[in-house]
Amino acid sequence: MAFELPDLPYAHDALAAKGMSAETLEYHHDLHHKAYVDNGNKLIAGTEWDGKTLEEIISGTYDASSVAQNGIFNNISQLWNHNQFWEMMGPGTSAMPGELEKALVESFGSVDEFKSQFSAAGAGQFGSGWAWLVKNADGSLAVIKTENGVNPLCFNQTALLGCDVWEHSYYIDFRNKRPAYLSNFLDNLVNWENVASRLG
Amino acid sequence: MKLSATISTLLIASASAWSTPMSMKADVGSNRRDLLKKGAAFAAGIAAPIAANAYELPDLPYPFDALEPYIDAPTMKIHHDKHHATYVTNINKATEGKDEVPILDLMADALEATPVRNSGGGHYNHAFFWEELAPHDKASKTKPSADLAAMIDKSFGSFDEMKAKFEAQAAPGAVFGSGWVWLAVNQKGDALQIIGTPNQDNPLMKGVCDEIMLPVLGLDVWEHAYYLKYQNRRPEYVSNWWSVVNWDKVNSNFDYVVANHVGVSV
Numbered sequence: 001m002a003f004e005l006p007d008l009p010y011a012h013d014a015l016a017a018k019g020m021s022a023e024t025l026e027y028h029h030d031l032h033h034k035a036y037v038d039n040g041n042k043l044i045a046g047t048e049w050d051g052k053t054l055e056e057i058i059s060g061t062y063d064a065s066s067v068a069q070n071g072i073f074n075n076i077s078q079l080w081n082h083n084q085f086w087e088m089m090g091p092g093t094s095a096m097p098g099e100l101e102k103a104l105v106e107s108f109g110s111v112d113e114f115k116s117q118f119s120a121a122g123a124g125q126f127g128s129g130w131a132w133l134v135k136n137a138d139g140s141l142a143v144i145k146t147e148n149g150v151n152p153l154c155f156n157q158t159a160l161l162g163c164d165v166w167e168h169s170y171y172i173d174f175r176n177k178r179p180a181y182l183s184n185f186l187d188n189l190v191n192w193e194n195v196a197s198r199l200g
Numbered sequence: 201m202k203l204s205a206t207i208s209t210l211l212i213a214s215a216s217a218w219s220t221p222m223s224m225k226a227d228v229g230s231n232r233r234d235l236l237k238k239g240a241a242f243a244a245g246i247a248a249p250i251a252a253n254a255y256e257l258p259d260l261p262y263p264f265d266a267l268e269p270y271i272d273a274p275t276m277k278i279h280h281d282k283h284h285a286t287y288v289t290n291i292n293k294a295t296e297g298k299d300e301v302p303i304l305d306l307m308a309d310a311l312e313a314t315p316v317r318n319s320g321g322g323h324y325n326h327a328f329f330w331e332e333l334a335p336h337d338k339a340s341k342t343k344p345s346a347d348l349a350a351m352i353d354k355s356f357g358s359f360d361e362m363k364a365k366f367e368a369q370a371a372p373g374a375v376f377g378s379g380w381v382w383l384a385v386n387q388k389g390d391a392l393q394i395i396g397t398p399n400q401d402n403p404l405m406k407g408v409c410d411e412i413m414l415p416v417l418g419l420d421v422w423e424h425a426y427y428l429k430y431q432n433r434r435p436e437y438v439s440n441w442w443s444v445v446n447w448d449k450v451n452s453n454f455d456y457v458v459a460n461h462v463g464v465s466v
Contacts, residue, residue, distance in 0.1 A: 031432045039373075068398065074376045126318050127399040127422070128377035148377040166377070167423035168432065176282045176424065 001051060002041040003076075005034050006083055014091040018188040019181075024172045032168055033082040040075035047072070054080045055153055062154040069148065077149030081130060081162060088161055090191030100196035107141035114143070115186050121145040122165045122182040131182070133161040135199065160198045161190060254300045257288045258327055258466070266335040270440040272429040280330070283424055287322030287400070294319055303327070304465050307404035308412065321400035325380060327466035329420055332453070334446035342447035348416075348454045351385075355392040362394070363442070369396045370421055370438045378422040383450075384413035389458040392416075404463045414457035415464070417450050 008014075008029050013022035044050050049057045054076055061073040069077075101111060108114040114133070122131035125145040132144050134157040141160070144152065152159040163169075163185050170181035260266075260280055265273035291303070294315035303324045310317040333339070344352060349359065356362035362383070368374060370381045375396040382395045384403045393413060395403050403413035419441060426437035453464045 027431050035432060068376065071373050071376075074373075127379075167427060171423060171427045175278055176286070 002045075003037055003054065003079060005029075005037045006086070008086050010091050015089060015189060018091070019173060019184040020089070020189060021173050024169070027172070028164075028169060029082070029086065033079070036075045036078040036082065040072070040079050043072045043075060049076075054083075058151070058153045062150070064154070069150070074149050077151055077153075080153070081149060081151050081164070084159055084162055085164055087194050088191060089185075089189045090194065094190065094192045096192040097196040099199060100192060103141055103199060114141075117143040118161075118163070118186065119179065119182045122163050123179050125165050128166040131163045131165060132157075132159055133195070134158060135160055158198060158200065161195045254295060255288050255291055255303060255323055257285050258330065260330050262333075262335060267333055267444045270336060270443045271333070271426075271437075275424075275426065275428050278428075279420075279424060280326075284323070284326040287319045287326065290315065290319035291323050302465060304404070304463050307402065307463065308406050310405045311401075311407045317405065318400050321402055321405065324404075324466055325400055325402055325418065325420070328415065328464065329418055331466065332417060332446055332449045333444045334449070336443050339444050339446050342445075342451075344447050345451040345454070347458075348447075348451055351390075351392050351454075362392075365394050366419075367435065367438050369394050370419055370434070372434055375421050381419045381421060382413070382415045383417040384409075384415045385454065385457045386413060387411055387461055389461060414462065416453040416457060417445065 008025060012025040012029070015025065016022050044052075044057065049060070049072060052060070057072065057076045058080060061070060061076070063069060063073075096111070104111050104114045108117065118131055118133060121143050122145065125131060125147065127147065129145060129147040130151065132146065132152055134142055134144055134152045134155075136142060136157055142157075144155075144157070146152075146154075151162070163182060165178060165182070170178060174181040174184075257280075260276065263273075264276040264280075267276060291306075294313070295306075303320060306316055306320045307324055310320055334342075343349075344359065352359055352362045356365060366381060366383065375381060375398070377398065379396060379398045380400075380402065382397065382403050384393055384395055385391070386393065393409075395409055395413060397403065397408055401408050402418070403409050403415055406412055419438065421434060421438070426434060430437040456464055
């Protein structure tokens with residue numbers, strides 16, 4: 001059964017007032033995300049991965065020892081990553097639920113320290129990739145950065161928040177200014193309720 | 201890597217003013233960067249500290265809009281003035297206090313130091329890239345030399361087969377995420393290969409390929425190289441890029457690497 005491109009949870013222009021333009025979402029969702037879906041489906045058709053879940057495919061095809069991942073991993077991981085990404089953002093303002101704030105303070109010392117580490121991770125990921133806030137198996141939270149489509153599922157971590165730092169995610173709105181994109185993301189775009197809901 | 205006239209003057213002034221001529225004589229063997237720093241330290245009391253930058257952002261050999269409509273002017277401007285400039289700033293930061301060497305000389309061991317790999321690679325790659333491009337009306341009058349064409353045929357069968365292989369290597373399926381595609385000569389100088397590299401790696405870096413390979417032609421496939429005009433249509437960018445390849449430069453790169461068994465200087 002083929003995977004489908006999920007609709008954005010909001011209109012393409014819903015984040016425009018907060019620094020992510022309609023044009024960005026039109027390209028990012030309708031072209032890039034769609035291409036990962038289409039290519040992913042094409043590559044798994046007729047293989048052992050046909051009929052598996054996204055999570056199974058990602059865990060099963062990720063090769064930690066490889067310099068470059070294979071096409072199935074690249075497309076399916078990016079498919080999953082973007083599914084999460086749209087949900088982790090939202091229009092309007094969103095207060096941070098107390099439970100999440102408490103967990104961040106416990107793991108990082110303060111919310112500001114978490115934001116600072118998250119921004120540094122995103123800025124420091126050379127080339128394409130993602131910055132993530134993750135929950136480890138022992139319940140502690142951490143910030144990681146990953147290349148290309150690699151994501152927390154590869155390390156048995158739970159993704160709480162992810163920020164796409166591929167250039168296609170910010171080039172239209174921020175050109176080369178990735179740090180400005182990251183701080184805008186943290187200050188204005190994150191749907192903290194969605195993040196908190198992933199704490200489990 | 202030029203010392204400015206001001207800095208040279210200060211060095212001469214400071215050298216003659218030093219009360220320890222013996223230490224000055226011992227400096228004869230020092231590298232220029234070291235002398236510069238000493239001169240700067242002396243001058244610090246007189247003027248603002250002088251930054252000793254080894255690497256400079258080269259000017260583009262053509263205006264920003266010269267490669268239109270194949271590569272758009274806004275992209276050329278940001279690509280050169282922001283992206284390449286940042287690599288230059290960062291490689292200077294990473295090599296501060298070290299001996300000045302041509303950027304080419306940093307490539308072989310670049311994998312040993314991440315800042316050199318990323319920013320040094322970025323500087324070399326972009327400096328190399330600008331030189332191989334030319335406005336279409338000039339580029340279209342150029343073609344591979346007889347020697348280059350012969351090695352292309354030997355290595356790939358034909359020019360069209362080389363082109364197809366290059367485009368396949370440039371596709372997102374082959375270089376996923378950020379990277380470059382290269383047409384490169386082997387050390388012996390008797391065969392060409394097409395190589396895809398991630399991020400700012402290049403074939404001159406030991407460990408990237410089975411042996412160090414010598415680029416004659418390269419293509420930036422980072423999204424910043426094409427996003428404003430092509431968005432996610434990388435194959436269209438690649439196909440259009442051929443129209444601004446200056447084969448005269450590629451030919452001279454080829455002749456140089458085959459004769460000298462080292463990479464092209466930038």
